[in-house]
Structure formats: C-alpha cells, structure tokens
Amino acid sequence: MSDVAEVKKLVEKRNELKKEIAKIIVGQEEVIDQILLSIFSGGHALLVGVPGLAKTLMVNTISQALGLDFKRIQFTPDLMPSDILGSEILDESRQFKFIKGPIFANIILADEINRTPPKTQAALLEAMQERSVTIAGHNYKLDLPYFVLATQNPIEQEGTYPLPEAQLDRFMFAIKLDYPSFSEEVNVVKSTTTDVKPEVNPLFTAEEIINFQHLVRRIPVADNVIEYAVSLVSKTRPNNPLATDYVKNYLDWGAGPRASQNLILAAKTNAAFHGKFSPDIEDVKAVAVGILRHRIIKNYKADAEGVTEEMIIGKLL
DSSP states (O other): OOHHHHHHHHHHHHHHHHHHHHTTOOSOHHHHHHHHHHHHHTOOEEEEOOTTSOHHHHHHHHHHHHTOOEEEEEOOTTOOHHHHHEEEEEOTTSOEEEEEOTTOSSEEEEETGGGSOHHHHHHHHHHHHHSEEEETTEEEEOOSSOEEEEEEOSSOOTTOOOOOHHHHTTOSEEEEOOOOOHHHHHHHHHHHSSSOOOOOOOOOOHHHHHHHHHHHHHSOOOHHHHHHHHHHHHTTOTTSTTOOHHHHHHEEEOOOHHHHHHHHHHHHHHHHHTTOSSOOHHHHHHHHHHHHTTTOEEOHHHHHTTOOHHHHHHHHO
C-alpha cells in the first residue's frame, strides 16, 4: 500500500479509536490526543494530575482499544528494581531461571513514578531508552511497540523523589490533566453509577501500530519547518543569542536537542492524524506546549511572580 493510502487509513483508524475510547472516557480530548500522538510517534508520556481524574482508567482503555498488552506498576518507596524488571530464581533442577517482571508488556503505566527512589526510577530508564533490559549480565529485548506512561501527583510532594531532568527529558510529552467541566462531570457520574459496562473493542494489532510508527518517520518535512522547530527550542536557552529578555529573566535552563527531534516527530504524527502528507509550522505549534513544558527550568523569579511554563512557551510561540 502506498504511503498516501496509509495516511488515509491512519486518519480513519484514529477516528474509530477516539470513538472507542469515548465509550468509557468522557471529555479529556486534548489529553487523549497527546497520548495517541506519543504512541504513534514512538515516544513516552508523563501525565501530571491530581488523584481521581481516571488516569489509570484512561491508559487501560487506550491499551484495550489499541489491542495491546497492558501492565500497571504502582511505585512505592520500598519498590526495588527487581520488582519491575524481574529476577532470576533457582528452579527444581538447580538451574537459574529468569522470571519476567511487569515491565514486559506493550504499555506500562508507571503510577506515581516520583514516589520511588532514584535507583528504581533508573531501572525504568534503560527500558524506555533502549527498549531492552539487562539483568544479571543478560540482555532481554522488550516486545514492540513499547510505551511507558508515567503519572505524577503535583500536590503531595512529601516523601517524593522528583524525577531528575535527564529522566524527564526521556518523556516525549508532559501532559496536564485538569478537572472535567461541569457538563462532563455530570456525564461521568451518569455513566459510572449504573450497572452497564461498555465493551471496548481492540482495533489494532501490534504489527499495524509498528507500521504506522514507521510511516510517520517516512513523512517528509520541509527545511523551514525544521528550522522553525530548532529556533523555537534555541530560544528557550537563556544564554543563546536568540533568547529574548523574557526568557533570560525567567528561565535558568532551556530545552536540549531531544526537544527539537520530538517537536518534528510529533508534528509529523499530528499532520498524518489530520490527513496531511507533510507537517507545517502550525503542526509544530500544536505540539509545542506538551513537548517543551517539562524541559524548561524556571528560576526563583518566575516562581515568585507566578509565571508558568505555559506562559513562557506561549510568549515564544
């Protein structure tokens, strides 16, 4: 099938997918869009939101609709790397046998990732970056597609281990979940307090998702769009000649080159989702906030004056 036909097929499948997810999840359109952008771009996503906004239900529903294997890991202060990766045990014949941990699935929900110590957070890093894990000197490949969705609670910061910048950078998107609107909440209450449970049908195979990920990478991009993405990222760096006074005033650190790569990848996916065969600057702008939000570091002045990451990115756009 030609790439043009493939893009058309992707548009159809995405619309079906959103209908399927909407059977269970009310509203949260933007959040679902960003998660799907992440998956089809082959990236990972960090969900930031208060408890009770159906983060787990959303990820579970999306993995069912995608026809993928899903595992949830609840991160706690006493969780060890072997609890995630798996461990070697002696079997009856006194041979070492590897028992796979929950990380061996297509979609991993890392719940409250900032509750666990850095040693355990780092165990997830290799899996996210290399799509493989090393245990007792043996390297085990993970099944593709492989996608980590981590959640973080922004309120309760007691006894948490904030993710280091290097690790935050591994996430393609940082997605903020807000409370539903009044009418959405009414619908949520109506649909969840009865005895009817809608069925979510799997629409994809793992094979198809991998093919669509390759399709996205084949999409051509004009030089001016790449230059726009790179200059946008450069402007977030306070010591860069392109940086504005506003950035120099409020930021300590800007985004790295991985932000530019992710901007272009996500813009390609966004273009394909809307039936376009090449992304333009509007596609880069559409994904910029989710991609840059967790990669810029504000200074104390920004905190004191209540300047948010979104305000800074908005100024740059």
